[in-house]
Amino acid sequence: MSLFLSRLTLSRAPSVEALKRLIDPQERSRATDAHHRLLWSAFAGDADASRDFLWRSEGNGRFFVLSHRRPADSPFFDPPEVKEFTPALAPGDRLDFILRANATRTRKTGEVTASGKERRKHDDVVMHAIRDLPKGQRAEARLAAAADAGLKWLQGQGERGGFHVERAEVADYSVVALPDHRGPRRDQPQFGVLDMSGVVRVEEPALFLERIAQGFGRAKSFGHGLMLIRRTRAT
Template identity: 85%
Template sequence: MSLYLSRLTLSRAPSVEALKRLIDPEERGRAQDAHHRLLWSAFAGDPDAPRDFLWRSEGNGRFFVLSRRRPADSPFFDQPEVKDFAPALAPGDRLDFVLRANATRTRKTGETTASGKERRKHDDVVMHAIRDLPKGARAEARMAAAGTAGRAWLEGQGTRAGFAVELAEVADYSVVALPDHRGPRRGQPQFGVLDLSGVIRLEDPALFLDRMAQGFGRAKSFGHGLMMIRRARPA
C-alpha cells in the first residue's frame, strides 16, 4: 500500500487571492465545507474515484494531506510538497500524536429501515456524556467530559487499530454547524470536534498504519481523522 504525505499551501497568485473569501472563509463551518471542496482540485484526475485522502488544516491556507495518490498540480495551490509515507515502525514504539476528530458512538434505535435493516444512530461522545445534565450545567461540564470521553473513545480506537494510549489530552472541543442548511435551526447538520494530543504505544504496526490510512472517527471529508505522528522522546 503506497501512501503519500503532502503539504499543500494556497497560492498567492492574484487570481487565487481574489477568491480567498470564498475558498478560505473565516467562519469555521463554511471554511471546512470550502476546504473540503477545494482539496478535491488536487485529486480530480478521475471523476469516478472515491475520496481516498485525509486532510488537516493548519490555518493560514496550509493543509496536510495523507493520500493513496500523489496530489496533482492545482491552480489554487503552490507546488505540492510530497514525500512517501512509509515509517519504519515496530511493536513497542512510542509516538507523539495530534488528532482532530469527530468522535462518535453508535447506538441502536429500535427502528428498521425500508429494507428491513436495523437503524443505528451516531452520537457525539461528549454530548452523550453530558446528556443527562440540566441544560444550564452542560456548558460548564463540557470540557471535563471532553477529556474523559475523548480518552475513552481513543482507547477504543486503539483496541481496533493496534495501539495503546499512554497519554491523551484534549486541547479543545467545539460544535461546528455546516452552512447552507434550509429549515429549522434545530435540524441544522452539526458535529462535535475534539482536538487531541498525547502519546501512543504501538502493538501492531501494520494494523495501525492500515487504520491510520482510513482515518479515525467520522466527518473525514471535513478535515477530521488524520493522525499526525512523530517518534516520542524516551520515557
Template identity: 55%
Template structure:
C-alpha cells in the same frame, strides 16, 4: 501500501488571492465547507473518483494530506510538497500524536451519536457549559482507547485541547437532522502494539467526518 504525506498551500498568485474570500472565508462553517470542496480539486481526477485521502487544515490556507496517490498540481495551490509516508515501526515504539476527530458511537434507536454530545445530553442544560471540557476529556480518551484495541496501539495518555460543534452552511439553529458534528482536537502519546494494523488505521483515518478535515493522525517518535 504506498502512502504520501503532502503539504498544500493556497496559491499566492494574485489571481488566486483575489478568490480568498471564497476559498478561505472567515465564518468557520463556510470555511470548512470551502476547504472540503477545495481539497477535492487536488485529488479528484474524474466524476467517479471516490475519496481516498485524509486532510487537516493547518494555519490559514495550508493543509496536510495523507493519500494513496500524490495530489495533482493545479492553479489553486502552490506546488505541493510530497514525501513518501512509510514509518518503520516495531512493537513497543512510543509515539506522540495529534488528532482532530469526529468521535461517535452507536446508540440503540439513534444510530451514530457524537460521544461528547451524548455525555452532555444527560446533564441539565444549566450545567453543560461548566462540564463540557471535562466530559470531552473523558469521552475522547475512552473513544480513542477503544480504537487502539483494533488499531494496533495502546493509548498511554491524551489531552483534549478543544471541543467544538460545527454546523455546515445553510443550517443554523435547532433543527432535527441538521448536518452538524463535534470536533475533538487531541494530543497525546501511544505505544505501538501491532505495526501493520496501526499503519493501516492511519491510512483509513479515525472517526467520521473525514471528508471535512477530521481523522488524520499526525505522529512522531516520542522524545
C-alpha cells in the same frame, strides 16, 4: 499500500487571492466545505473517483493531506511538498500524535429500515456524556466531559487499531454546523470536534498504519480523522 503525506499551501497569486473569501472563508462551517472542495482540485483526475485522502487544516491556507495518490499541481496551491508515508514501526515504539476527530458511539434504535436492517444512530461521545445534565450546566461541564469521553473513545480505537494510548489530552472541543444547512438555527445539524494530542505505543504496526490510512471517527470529508505522528523524543 502506497501512501503520501503532503503539505499544500494556498497560492498567493493575485488570481487566487481574489477568490480567498470564497475558498478560505472565515466562518468555520463554510470553511470545512470550501476546503474539502478546494483540496479536490489536487486529486481531480477521475470525476467518478471516491475520496481517497484525509486532510487537516493548519490555518492560514495550509493543509496536511494523507492520500493514496500523489496530489497533482493545482492552480490554487503552491507546488505540493510530498513525501512517501512509510514509517518503519515496531511493537513497542512510542509516538507523539495529534488528532482532530468527530468521535461518535453507535447505538441501536430498535427501528428497521425498508431493507430489513436495524437502524443505527451515531451519537457524539461528548454530548452523550452530558446528555442528562440540565442545559444550564452543560457548557461548564463540556470540556471535562470531552477529556474523559475523548480518552475512552481513543482507547477503544486503539484496541481495534493496534495501539495503546499512554497519554491523551483534549485541547479543545467545539460544535460545528454542517455546511449548506437551510432552516431554523435550532434545528441545524451539527457535529462535535475533538482536538487531541498525546502519546501512543504501537502494538501491531501493520494494523496501526492501516487504521491511520482509514482515518479515525466520522466527518472525514470535512477535515477530521487524520492522525499525525512522530517518534517520541527520549527523556
